[in-house]
Amino acid sequence: MTKPRILLLSFLILYLLIIAKLFHLQILNSASTDTTYLKTNRIPPERGKIYDRNSQPLAVNKPSFLLYAEPKKIPSVDEFVSKIDSVLQLGVASLSAKIDKTKDWVAIKGGLDKEQKQKLLDLGLKAIGFEDGYQRYYPESSLSAHLLGFVGKDFQGEDVGYFGVEGYYNRDLAGLPGIIKSDRDILGRPILIGTQQKLDPENGRDLYLTIDKSVQEMAKRKLQAGIESYQAKEGCVLITNPETLEILALTCLPDFDVDRYYLFSEEFFKNPAISNLYEPGSTFKPFIMASALEEKRVHPDDFYDETGPVRIGEYTIKTWNNKYEGKISMTRILEKSSNVGIVHVANRLGGKNIYSYLRKFGFADLSGIDLQGEAPGYLRDESAWYPIDYATVSFGQGIALTPIKMMRAFASLINGGKLLKPYVVQRINSLAGSKTIQPKIERRTISAKTSEIIKKMLLSAVENGEVRWAKPKGYEIAGKTGTAQIPIQGHYDPTKTVASFIGFAPVSRPKFLALVILREPQSSPWGSETAGPLFFDIAKELLVYYNIAPE
Amino acid sequence: MKTLTKYLILLIFLALIAGNIFVFVYSLNLSDDINHFEKGIEKLHQENLNLENKIYEVDSLQYAASIAAQLDFIKKAEPSYLENLKYAKNQ
Numbered sequence: 001m002t003k004p005r006i007l008l009l010s011f012l013i014l015y016l017l018i019i020a021k022l023f024h025l026q027i028l029n030s031a032s033t034d035t036t037y038l039k040t041n042r043i044p045p046e047r048g049k050i051y052d053r054n055s056q057p058l059a060v061n062k063p064s065f066l067l068y069a070e071p072k073k074i075p076s077v078d079e080f081v082s083k084i085d086s087v088l089q090l091g092v093a094s095l096s097a098k099i100d101k102t103k104d105w106v107a108i109k110g111g112l113d114k115e116q117k118q119k120l121l122d123l124g125l126k127a128i129g130f131e132d133g134y135q136r137y138y139p140e141s142s143l144s145a146h147l148l149g150f151v152g153k154d155f156q157g158e159d160v161g162y163f164g165v166e167g168y169y170n171r172d173l174a175g176l177p178g179i180i181k182s183d184r185d186i187l188g189r190p191i192l193i194g195t196q197q198k199l200d201p202e203n204g205r206d207l208y209l210t211i212d213k214s215v216q217e218m219a220k221r222k223l224q225a226g227i228e229s230y231q232a233k234e235g236c237v238l239i240t241n242p243e244t245l246e247i248l249a250l251t252c253l254p255d256f257d258v259d260r261y262y263l264f265s266e267e268f269f270k271n272p273a274i275s276n277l278y279e280p281g282s283t284f285k286p287f288i289m290a291s292a293l294e295e296k297r298v299h300p301d302d303f304y305d306e307t308g309p310v311r312i313g314e315y316t317i318k319t320w321n322n323k324y325e326g327k328i329s330m331t332r333i334l335e336k337s338s339n340v341g342i343v344h345v346a347n348r349l350g351g352k353n354i355y356s357y358l359r360k361f362g363f364a365d366l367s368g369i370d371l372q373g374e375a376p377g378y379l380r381d382e383s384a385w386y387p388i389d390y391a392t393v394s395f396g397q398g399i400a401l402t403p404i405k406m407m408r409a410f411a412s413l414i415n416g417g418k419l420l421k422p423y424v425v426q427r428i429n430s431l432a433g434s435k436t437i438q439p440k441i442e443r444r445t446i447s448a449k450t451s452e453i454i455k456k457m458l459l460s461a462v463e464n465g466e467v468r469w470a471k472p473k474g475y476e477i478a479g480k481t482g483t484a485q486i487p488i489q490g491h492y493d494p495t496k497t498v499a500s501f502i503g504f505a506p507v508s509r510p511k512f513l514a515l516v517i518l519r520e521p522q523s524s525p526w527g528s529e530t531a532g533p534l535f536f537d538i539a540k541e542l543l544v545y546y547n548i549a550p551e
Numbered sequence: 552m553k554t555l556t557k558y559l560i561l562l563i564f565l566a567l568i569a570g571n572i573f574v575f576v577y578s579l580n581l582s583d584d585i586n587h588f589e590k591g592i593e594k595l596h597q598e599n600l601n602l603e604n605k606i607y608e609v610d611s612l613q614y615a616a617s618i619a620a621q622l623d624f625i626k627k628a629e630p631s632y633l634e635n636l637k638y639a640k641n642q
Contacts, residue, residue, distance in 0.1 A: 060607060114597070140613055
């Protein structure tokens with residue numbers, strides 16, 4: 001055999017070997033070749049962070065790891081499962097159920113921290129791996145549980161925000177995942193002459209809230225103490241700047257643990273401040289008074305002769321203590337919270353006007369707050385209103401609204417008549433830039449003059465009301481109490497009430513407006529004896545915090 | 552002349568093989584480096600997040616409250632002369 005022939009034969013054998021190997025790789029074992037060389041990995045984006053108005057973190061991210069197994073590489077499932085269980089304590093049965101020998105890859109547990117990962121690595125198991133990811137971390141724990149909401153999973157296992165800010169701004173916070181396509185050798189190193197494509201993830205946008213962490217903490221602490229002291233079933237405190245309607249604090253109890261939200265049922269996730277309807281009781285009287293003043297149906301110096309109960313059809317309306325003072329001024333009607341007095345004002349205003357002002361104050365529509373889960377507005381059609389409805393609505397019974405709508409409408413009473421849209425996010429930051437959210441005036445409800453009159457009337461309601469509260473000396477604080485019976489199966493139960501107080505300070509140029517609601521307080525059913533003192537307790541702290549000088 | 556060409560081709564062939572081996576080994580090293588740096592960056596990012604979270608934790612109101620409770624700096628320990636200045640003046 002000549003030399004060239006030997007060479008040719010050698011080449012031929014080599015070619016045949018290469019063809020045989022390619023046939024094995026591409027035809028017989030095609031699935032494994034794809035995954036062995038070209039790796040496509042999803043790069044998770046980092047979820048946007050949430051800060052308070054002073055850039056203090058409320059929700060940030062921490063690294064977390066997803067433990068996965070490659071069942072085909074597990075030599076002994078029993079031994080594998082018992083070792084994993086010694087670290088994770090998931091239960092041998094549930095772990096065994098996850099190890100499906102027909103699959104190449106199975107997820108075992110997500111949300112592992114660094115220590116857990118290290119313990120698992122120390123086991124020296126070959127068939128496990130980890131995928132990097134992020135998990136929410138709340139430095140202030142559940143300080144703002146209802147406000148923030150939580151991050152759970154959707155049906156595809158992706159992170160999704162539910163309720164509150166996490167739910168409303170999910171698309172902004174979530175970001176976009178990146179992709180890396182890379183040819184890797186058997187040791188996982190990139191093959192430079194192969195495919196190398198990388199699309200960086202776009203991290204979520206950071207949100208800066210209008211909430212002040214210190215005010216929020218104080219409000220929650222006071223509310224907790226108030227609920228315990230007045231033995232209430234639940235309660236809410238909302239604090240806002242009435243000039244802009246930016247929410248400074250919003251807390252309702254009971255709430256839930258944001259880190260272990262899965263231990264709570266859905267009813268705990270709903271934010272009562274925006275999702276639950278309540279009858280406002282006497283805190284509604286200023287709206288009727290302001291509307292009547294605006295329409296010039298009554299004047300501030302008018303008098304009403306309060307002689308006794310008022311009959312409307314088959315119904316009798318009395319004052320809360322069934323005592324009547326004779327001639328009383330319009331201001332006195334609010335001071336003593338006279339039901340018969342405000343029914344007189346409502347009669348002067350007229351049904352059509354009452355209905356029109358209810359719509360004007362926004363009780364028929366959504367407040368538009370940027371939180372997920374707001375209950376829709378509901379106001380019966382005008383044709384379904386009877387004379388008794390106009391009378392009861394004047395003292396806040398027979399109408400149901402959410403606390404946030406109450407705040408929105410009440411703010412317009414004291415800010416010169418501007419009906420604003422409440423908001424909790426003031427700035428959205430992303431790589432592209434920063435977007436600042438400005439207060440939005442939706443319409444005007446009353447004139448600036450009427451607003452000034454009603455502010456003075458509300459100041460007098462605090463100064464000369466039926467109850468003397470522990471009010472800080474030298475400060476002018478205005479407000480109104482409310483006690484509404486709770487409707488149960490078509491009737492009002494006099495033993496169950498919603499006690500509330502809405503107030504603001506300083507009267508001349510309000511810095512804050514606060515609403516305190518206590519549901520079913522046991523120590524006293526009256527708002528003046530429960531929600532009122534709690535409001536003044538909170539107001540004292542706010543006066544110091546905002547450095548408000550006595551007037 | 553013919554022999555010279557033969558040697559020259561052999562030399563070029565050897566040089567190309569050597570160059571090829573060098574590029575291959577160099578790319579392997581580069582791959583190793585990329586892998587190493589990728590892991591390093593990820594580790595640094597995670598450590599950075601962990602440290603950031605630790606700072607947030609010690610800066611939180613919850614932590615301040617727990618430390619205050621440990622140190623007994625609570626309402627019962629609050630000096631009364633902050634409310635009533637006459638006590639402060641007597642001291």
